[in-house]
Amino acid sequence: MHITLQKSTIAKQSSIQITGSKSESNRLLLLKALYPEISLDNVSNSDDSNLMTNALSSNTGLVDIYHAGTAMRFLTAYFSVQEGREVVLTGSKRMKERPIEVLVEALQELGADISYVENEGFPPIKIKGKKLIKNKVSLKANVSSQYISALLLIASKLENGLELTLVGDITSVPYIKMTLSLLDEIGVDATFNGHVITVKPKVNAQTPKTLTVESDWSSASYYFSIAAISEVGTEIRLSSYKENSLQGDSVLVDIYKHFGVSAVFNDHGVILKKEFSNLEPLTLDLKNAPDIAQTIAVTCFALGISCDLTGLHTLKIKETDRLVALKNEIEKLGGQVDITDKSLHLSTSTIINEFVPIETYHDHRMAMAFAPLALKTAIIIKDAEVVSKSYPTFWDDLKSIGFKITE
Ligand SMILES: O=C(O)C1=C[C@@H](OP(=O)(O)O)[C@@H](O)[C@H](O)C1
Numbered sequence: 001m002h003i004t005l006q007k008s009t010i011a012k013q014s015s016i017q018i019t020g021s022k023s024e025s026n027r028l029l030l031l032k033a034l035y036p037e038i039s040l041d042n043v044s045n046s047d048d049s050n051l052m053t054n055a056l057s058s059n060t061g062l063v064d065i066y067h068a069g070t071a072m073r074f075l076t077a078y079f080s081v082q083e084g085r086e087v088v089l090t091g092s093k094r095m096k097e098r099p100i101e102v103l104v105e106a107l108q109e110l111g112a113d114i115s116y117v118e119n120e121g122f123p124p125i126k127i128k129g130k131k132l133i134k135n136k137v138s139l140k141a142n143v144s145s146q147y148i149s150a151l152l153l154i155a156s157k158l159e160n161g162l163e164l165t166l167v168g169d170i171t172s173v174p175y176i177k178m179t180l181s182l183l184d185e186i187g188v189d190a191t192f193n194g195h196v197i198t199v200k201p202k203v204n205a206q207t208p209k210t211l212t213v214e215s216d217w218s219s220a221s222y223y224f225s226i227a228a229i230s231e232v233g234t235e236i237r238l239s240s241y242k243e244n245s246l247q248g249d250s251v252l253v254d255i256y257k258h259f260g261v262s263a264v265f266n267d268h269g270v271i272l273k274k275e276f277s278n279l280e281p282l283t284l285d286l287k288n289a290p291d292i293a294q295t296i297a298v299t300c301f302a303l304g305i306s307c308d309l310t311g312l313h314t315l316k317i318k319e320t321d322r323l324v325a326l327k328n329e330i331e332k333l334g335g336q337v338d339i340t341d342k343s344l345h346l347s348t349s350t351i352i353n354e355f356v357p358i359e360t361y362h363d364h365r366m367a368m369a370f371a372p373l374a375l376k377t378a379i380i381i382k383d384a385e386v387v388s389k390s391y392p393t394f395w396d397d398l399k400s401i402g403f404k405i406t407e
């Protein structure tokens with residue numbers, strides 16, 4: 001489905017309710033499978049979380065998680081310890097290009113029985129679940145934090161717990177801390193000192209407990225962008241968010257101050273307000289918040305300001321090569337982008353071409369990051385249904401605040 005967003009203006013005040021964080025949900029769904037005493041509230045309605053739920057309750061020999069990276073990585077660890085169960089875990093064409101070797105090697109080192117079905121180092125993989133006795137392993141920490149979270153999520157169910165040594169630079173650290181915080185909430189003992197994470201074994205969660213998932217900050221990023229591109233005085237209320245978030249992408253609150261957007265918290269969430277305009281260049285290291293890189297690059301382009309974004313090495317192995325995708329699409333719109341394997345430079349620009357069809361490359365964040373440009377000019381988003389990976393109601397929510405969208 002290709003959609004056209006006519007040049008739009010949004011109301012001076014509007015409200016949006018976003019469902020739970022996809023990252024928190026996918027961790028908690030796995031933990032609930034291990035500790036059924038837990039109940040969950042405000043679970044993400046994303047495709048990736050629905051796939052995670054279905055995979056955890058399936059009893060078939062083939063589990064397909066399509067585009068869901070966290071589900072692929074977390075379930076690799078989960079099925080490795082399901083004694084007596086044999087599963088082939090597969091995914092979309094792109095998932096078969098997203099590396100999993102670092103995680104598979106760590107699990108094999110711990111004693112897991114995993115083999116590659118097609119290409120060495122990539123899904124699909126065949127897992128024969130068994131009891132893991134060993135408890136010490138090292139792994140490279142600069143490729144994806146999801147491998148580390150996957151191991152931590154099953155660690156408390158290993159007979160001897162786990163001592164994980166992280167080798168080299170650690171990428172996407174807030175996601176590792178999110179995993180540790182959620183373990184703490186269900187009473188699992190874990191420590192993170194320097195490059196070593198230790199998790200103690202635990203048989204049962206202490207008492208039945210309901211955990212409420214905070215709404216998704218990566219999804220909120222598109223409204224920060226919309227606020228930044230809107231008239232001074234525009235307000236958008238987002239629920240349900242809190243000031244002390246487990247999600248690293250809540251750093252948006254600080255980043256968008258640069259664009260004159262304030263964020264004030266109340267009991268229900270956060271109120272974004274465009275306070276002033278600022279056209280100063282932006283320099284940012286996004287190693288800890290890779291999922292908001294596309295949003296920020298497009299905000300800068302919309303406002304005609306230049307930016308230098310670094311710490312982007314993980315973007316190359318996400319739903320698409322996001323660095324190449326950003327360069328291609330911003331340049332179609334009239335911008336100039338220079339990329340390396342881990343950084344992006346956007347030059348100052350003054351024009352935005354009209355009615356440009358934006359390719360989304362099976363990447364939800366390409367569709368959502370470019371949508372706010374409709375506040376400046378008409379734009380076409382190709383394969384707009386990709387948004388369901390993380391935010392199925394995105395287009396309806398944009399319509400509700402005044403975006404003019406037609407198929
Ligand atoms: O653990 C998680 O929930 C995630 C970790 C990050 O991946 P990397 O650690 O691969 O950067 C992030 O990009 C992804 O969307 C979600």
Ligand SMILES: C=C(OP(=O)(O)O)C(=O)O
Nearest residue numbers: 067068069070291318319
């Ligand atoms: C990278 C992402 O997801 P995943 O790695 O879970 O596919 C994302 O949601 O931006």
